[in-house]
Amino acid sequence: MRVMLIDDSKTMRNIQKGILTQLGHTEIEEAADGLDALSKVKAFDPELLLVDWNMPNMDGLTFVKQYRSQGGVSPIIMVTTEAEKIRVVEAIKAGVNNYVVKPFTPDVLSGRIDETLSRAAAA
C-alpha cells in the first residue's frame, strides 16, 4: 500500500514510518508541508495519507481541502497536537477520515491506521 506522510518534523515522519513499516507498509512517500505534498500526490497516488495540522507554507487543513477539491479520495488521518473538539470537527468537515492527537503511542497510531483502512475498505 502506498502511504504519504506529511509532517514538517522529520522525527515525527520517522516515527510514523517505523510504525507503518512494522505494519508491513513499505511504499512510503514523505512531504515536509502541504505544498510539498500537493506537488507529490499526483505522481505517487497515495492510498492513505497521514497529515500534520501545523506546518509552514501550507498547513494540513488547507492541504486536505485542496486535495479533496482536486478529486483525491484516499483516506486521510490527521495527526496533530490540535485536540480541541471544534478543531476536530473542522478537520472532519474538510475531509479528514480519522484523527490522532499528539502525543500518541505506537499502538494508538497503528490502531487508527487499521481502523481507517477497514472503514475505507467497507465503504
Added chain:
Amino acid sequence: MPADTASQSGDVAGRARVRVTPDKLTAKLLVDADLIGDPHAGALIQGAVAESGIELTEDVRDRMDLALFEAKPGENLEAVIAEATPAKPGSSGRVEWDVDSPEFQALQRSRLNSDIDDEPSDAEPPKSHYDRVHFIMVEPGDVLGRVLPPEPAEDGRDVFGEAIDAPEPIEHALTHDDSILRKADGTLIAQQGGVLHRNGDHACIDLKLEVSDYIDFSTGNIDFAGDITVKRGVRDRFTVRANNIEVHGLIEAATMIARDGLSALGGFAGRERGSARVGRVLEAKYLDNVEGDIGGGLEFEREIINCDLVVHGSIRSNNGAIVGGRIVVTGACRVAQVGSSGGAKTVLAIGCVPRFDPLARKLRPIVENLLAERRHLNDEKEQIDELITAARATPTDRERLTALSFEMSSLDRLIQRAQPSLEGLEKTIAECRVVDLMIERRLHGDAVIMFGDEQYRVLDAFKGPIRIALNDEGQLTLEDAIGPRGTFEDLCEAGHLDRRATPRDEIDLPPERVEPPMFDDAENAPTSSPMEAHACAS
C-alpha cells in the same frame, strides 16, 4: 602327441587312419605315402574318418580337403583335421573394493585435515608423510565397494560332437556382520563409522582400533570414528582424532582430539606444541607444556607443568601438583600443590565459565545501558506529562512526548529480549560454576589465584590442607586444618582486572600463550590483557 596314448580308428587297410587324443580335443589324419595319389584315396580317407566317429563338420571336411591338397607324393600325410571347442569356465564372483582407490584415500585425508587446518584436500597424493593413511577409516554411509556376480560358463564340444562340461562359476562368499549393508545390487555400505577389517572372505567395521606400536610414520595420522588404543606412544607432530583415545606410552608433541575421553597413561610431553581437545575427561599421568581445552574433568597422577588448559569440569589429583602455566577451571579443584618453591609463575583461575562468561560480559553492559537509557527517557516523559497535566505543554512538547513514547517502546522491545537472555546466561553460569579449591599439601608463594575480576597473588606459602571457597558475601575465603583464616583478599596481594581493556572477548577460543599476570608494583607492571585472556580462557 604320443602315439601310444592316442586311440586309432577307421583303419582302411591300415593305410588311412584317424588318431584321436585321449582328451578328445584333437583328431589327426594319418595317411600312408603309397595312398597319396591313389584315385580311391579320397573315398578311403572319408571312410576312415567316418569310421572313427568324429563329427564330420564343414570344418573337418575343409581340413581333410586341404590336407589332401597339400599332401606330397611319396610322403606320409599327417594333419589335424578336427579340434574340440574347449569349455569357457566363466569367472567366479569377487569383491571390488572402493576403499583401496586413491579417491577414497584422499577422502580419508580430507576428513582428517578438516578439523585441523583449513587447507583444501583433493585426490592428489599426500604431500606429507604424516598424512598417509594406513588404516581404512570409514564413516556411516560410505560406499565400501561391491560384490560382483560370477560370469557364466560355456560348455565346449569334443571332436566327437559331445559336450565338454564347463565348471560352474562360484559366487563370492563374502561374509559380514551388521556393520556392513549389502544391497541387492551387491553394493557394500558402511553402517557405522570405524575401521574396516578384511580377512579373507570376511569383512566388518570395528569401532575399536588397536595400534600395537607407535602412532608414527608407520600409521600416519589417525582419524577414527570409534575408540583407539595405542599400545605404545604417539610421536611428535602426529594427529590422533577419535572418540576415546587411550595411549599406554608417552604422547609427544602431538595433537590429540578426543570427542569423548583421552587417557594419557604414559604422560603427555607437549614441548609447547602438544595440544589436547577433549570432549569429556582427560586422564593423564602428567602433562608437560600442553595447551588444551577439556570439556569435562581433568584427572592426573603427578603434575601439570607449564600447561595452558581450560577445564570445563573439575580437576582432581590426590598427589599431583600444578606447577607453572595457566589453568582455568569451572568446577571444583582438588590437588596436592599449586605453584612451586622456586616461584614458578602459576595462575589458577577458579569458578570461571569460559563458555559463557565472555558472552555475559558482553551482554551485561548492553542491558545496563538500555536500562539507563530507558530511565533517562522516562524522566523526560514524566516532565512533559507534568506540563500536559498543568496544561502548559506546547505543541513541541507534545511532539517530543510522541517521540519519547516511540523510543521507549523500541527500547522496551530490546530490553525484553536482552534482559531474559542475560538472566538465563547468569543462571547457567551460576549453575556451572563451583568455587572450591582444595590443596592438600601446599599453596606456594607467588602463585596467583583468580576469581571473576579479582586476582590474588600468594605472598607466603600456605601449608595444606587448605580450602578456598566463597563465603556468604561472595568473597574468597581460606580455611585450613585449624579453621577459617579469613578472606583471601586479606591474606594475599589483591588486584583487579579491568576487563574493558581486554582485546580478547570472544567465546570458546583457547587461551593465548602469554606470560602470567603481574601486579601493580614497580617491577611488575600491570598487564590486564593477558590476565583477562587467561581469566575467561576464551
